[in-house]
Structures are given as C-alpha cells and as structure tokens.
Amino acid sequence: MSQYATIQDVKDFGIMPPEDVDALETQYPGFVVRQCVGVSSHFDTKLAKRYATPLGQVSGAYDPALVFNVVQQVVARLYLRRGYNPSSQQDQQIRKAYDDAEEWLRQAADPQSGLVELAGAVGLGSTGPGVTLGGPLSYSEASPYTAFDRQAAIVRGGGA
Numbered sequence: 123m124s125q126y127a128t129i130q131d132v133k134d135f136g137i138m139p140p141e142d143v144d145a146l147e148t149q150y151p152g153f154v155v156r157q158c159v160g161v162s163s164h165f166d167t168k169l170a171k172r173y174a175t176p177l178g179q180v181s182g183a184y185d186p187a188l189v190f191n192v193v194q195q196v197v198a199r200l201y202l203r204r205g206y207n208p209s210s211q212q213d214q215q216i217r218k219a220y221d222d223a224e225e226w227l228r229q230a231a232d233p234q235s236g237l238v239e240l241a242g243a244v245g246l247g248s249t250g251p252g253v254t255l256g257g258p259l260s261y262s263e264a265s266p267y268t269a270f271d272r273q274a275a276i277v278r279g280g281g282a
Contacts, residue, residue: 124176126162126184127192129154135190136197137216138204146200154200161195168231173240185240187226194223 129147132154133140147154165188166175177184198220207213230238 123159124162124166125155125159126165126177127158127189127196129158131189132158132193132196132200135193136200137219138197138200142204143200146204150203153203154196157196157199158192161192161199164195165192165227168227169240171231172233172236177240187238188230188240191223191226194219 127135129143132138133143136143143154162176166177169175169177177188183189198216201213201216206216226238229236230240
C-alpha cells in the first residue's frame, strides 16, 4: 500500500487552507491520511500499465509532480467532505485542479503516447528508471586514422 502524499504535502501543495485541513483531521481523525492512501492507490492502479508500482523514491522523496497531482485529488475530496458549492468560481477551480490531475495521470499511464515520464520510476520491461539522463551520443577513436583503418578492413572483408 503506497502513500505518495502526507498531511503536510496537502497543506503545502493544496489550495485548501492548512487550518481547514487540520479542522477536518480533528473532526474526522485519520480521514486525510486515508484519502491520501486511497488516491495513491488509484494512481498505482492506473500507473501499473507502465511502471512497477508502488513507485519508488528518488533521494528520499517521490517525484514532486506525482505528489502535487495526488494532492490535487485529495484536496477535492476534502472539499467534498467539508462542503462544496459547484456553482462558485473557487469550487470550479477545485474541480478543474482535480480534472487536470486526472489528465496528468492519464498521460503518465499511457505507454505509447504519454507525455509524462516519472523520475525514478522503473518502467515495465526495463531494468532502469523511467527517466534517465541518457548516455554518450558520439563515438571517438583513440587515433584519427583508426576509423579509416576499420573502414578499409570492412571493405576487404576482414570485419570491424
């Protein structure tokens, strides 16, 4: 069972005032943490198509984009518990943040055309992380003449 966001993350990244998060946690003990776990599990089920889940941490933390998007969905659920007015402008922004997080998740889970790569995540069928810095893009010989010698050997049928 994974938990990509904590109560402190909800206070830091969410648009709900921290005192409202504390009030909900006081009124419904453990509710915020359970929402974090539930949304994290939702993300895991979608990301399992592309990555080995639960996702690992990089340098002791999860990918900040992952945490941010989990928090957006958690905050929307907290507002639903606290009270919600879908016709207000602010509450429409909450819904938009939720929908944007769901779209981000869809992009991150799409192995063919997804535009999102998670740092440190191990892709299915690979042995390394989902995002790497790459390797050398050029090749150099010890001598400037070695390439010509190799080319001549190939033409003569001697191989490389």
